[in-house]
Amino acid sequence: MEEFKELLRFLRLRKKLWLTPIVVVLFVIGSLLVIAQGSAFAPLIYTIF
């Protein structure tokens, strides 16, 4: 949970709270994908991760 609190503090500081709903949606979808896949594989191109 500490990471999420830090992220919220960070977004507030950077005046990017508008990203919060996207973060929530991404983590819900991401978590579902992790559960569905069982494991996560890094894509080829490093800019995206």
Next chain:
Amino acid sequence: MHILGISAFYHDSAACLIEDGEIIAAAQEERFTRKKNDASFPKYSIQFCVKQSGIDPAEIRSVVFYEKPILKFERILETYFSFAPKGFSSFAKSMPIWAKEKFFQKTLLANELAGTLGSYIDWRSKLLFSSHHLSHGASAFFPSPYDDAAILTLDGVGEWATTSLAMGNKNRITTLKEIHFPHSLGLLYSAFTYYTGFKVNSGEYKLMGLAPYGRPKYKALIEENLINVAGDGSFHINMEYFDFATGLKMTNRKFERLFGGPARPYDFPPTQREMDIAASVQTVIEDVILKLAQDARSTTGSKNLCLAGGVALNCVANGRILREKIFDNVWVQPAAGDAGGALGAALAVWHMHFKGERSSDNKSDRMQGSLLGPAFSDLEIEEELRALGARYERLNDAALFDRVASALAEGKVVGWHQGRMEFGPRALGNRSILADPRDPDMQSQLNMKIKYRESFRPFAPSVLEEDAGEWFDTVRDSPYMGLVDTVAENKRCRVADEPGQRVKDLTEIGSEIPAVTHVDFTSRLQTVSADHNPRFHALISAFKSKTEVGLIVNTSFNVRGEPIVCTPKEAFNCFMSTDMDLLAINNFLVMKQNRTA
């Protein structure tokens, strides 16, 4: 005060331990795990660093990660948001990784440190995070010889910055300008690396080595369509042609249409077209870097330049900065890629967070010749050689240098494993394969029979520092092989090529030292001083006394696709599996069973 720097989780994991600003040890994880460009948590590198220092892990005051994961996450989210709905497949692949582990990097780091150095220490409270480009900039400036310097950091991407200019003064670094993702020279170069059939993040050297075989036919095409460069060197990449911001490829179909065909399949032999493309993008990159350097000089007013970031490993561009005399002095961090970020992060915290003082004499750097890795005692080596059933002799220094120099002069190829391993991508004379530079067949022999790599790739010379002026035009001090220079005119055996009449390959002799002369008469040289590496200096001196040539071929002690060897056992196994003739591990001279030395 001890500070541990870590770079990990993207590529080239590494660790570095400093004590009151002095570098105690540094190593890349790949050398221990034997996985090239290993990105995993640098467990073995950390264990080595702590063992080397002889301290209890509890004495480590801070552990510094080389970048800020949260800032990187912000960049990734914003990038997806601005390109949406494009890039969904890439998003679907990357988000699970973030959701599972990357987002929780602080916890991950604390857990890994507990597993590596002991769970009785509260590692979470010791964790600090530097920023990616500050880590690079700190690795370039703090170990440099200078009191003040302009710091140019160029790479693919860290958090947001891809290019930054900073001013270094004593123990401070102030960022002056930044260019942000997706506008990146590193990613532009990587896009062409991908397009010409090489591997992104490791094939960039090959593209650079291929460039001298081609002509910059596509330079105008690149400048008109792909990159817009302003007078101060700031640039804008036209993302219509690239897929790297959100996709799983570097270039897209529009790019392929522009260059008249699809990307070359991975590892296919390059044709003249790939050579011309390589020459074109190399020229474009060099021109941009020169403009950035000119702007750095006029903005900072400093006569010194420090370089770091993956693009600073482009030693051809570095050599041009030196030759154009934009700065009086240029210093390139030997581990300019992400591995060096571990070193920079630790130094940044010591000097900028803890206000540690810094002294410099404007002459000597603090990298200790980059010999910062593990060494092995004679006892350990002899035990290992016995266990391996090796045929060897133990010689004194003078006899060793004489025997190895004689073997080199006779055209033999020698593995040279001495003292502490190098930190950074170059072998600097402690984990090297050595050969005679005068032999016109040596370049192809080394590529085909020893290194098992592409025949077009050139080799580098290690030259006695005092002899550099005899053999090369400009460079007099390049202990880390970070600069390319031209071979002196009186050492060349043919006139320079007219445009369109380039030699076809390296077998056409270009100089008195053909094995280390590229087709355009350039050479990526290392100057060797008796102060930095006395044993290597003594060996080259012995070779000179026999041949009147004060330089030798120096290539990294590995075969294609493998990391440079670390231990005597790895050196022995590499020696036995290739056509090397002799192997020197400290004072032990190892021979093959069926050969005479």
